[in-house]
Amino acid sequence: MSTSPRLVLWDIDHTLISTGGVGSEVFRRAFREATGAELAVMPDPTGKTEPATFARALRENMVPVRDELFSAFAEAQTRAYGEQAAELAERGRVLPGVREVLEELAGRPDVLSSVLSGNTRAAGRAKLEAFGLARYLDWDIAAGGDDAPTRPDLVPVAWERAAATYGYRYGLGETVLVGDTLADIATAHANRCRVLAVATGRTSFDELVAGHADLVLIDLSDTSAVLAALLGY
């Protein structure tokens, strides 16, 4: 029997928080700083990793691809989230029930609560710091968009970090993902994780059900229902 705590991996955008438009403004600003070009066309980042969204932004805005551009962009983006933290907290919002659930999980020794997101690890952390949520999550094992080319590859990254940091050995079936898109659900299925989907993003409740999430909720406001879904199997 495994003695590792239950691993819960959270998506960030539209699962924990909404940026209220600050996210795309920061993207635009960092794109300009990194490339010197204006972003005329903003690609839809839903379900994508940040390097994939950035590569698409280069193509759609006809900026020649160079290897060093993404790291310059990622640095500028994280810096911008730090500088615009007050604005982010004001215009964005923590989604219903999120703070209560994260706080509860952070206090439990039988749970390891961390992040699996398309954001780079640094940008994701900076975003959640603006809302006072970063402190509830384990950042040593978090997996971000800069850790692997596609989202499904991020789960093994988190598992490897859990092994390297704590000696916990996670395998198939011992992890729960929480997310708002079909990409989150597909990522869980690819790694045989369970998945709680929440309809606080652009994907509807019915679409999430049709995507075969283990459970779909309208939002996370019913703390005991969310905890039961995450812990009770």
Ligand SMILES: [Mg+2]
């Ligand atoms: Mg999301």
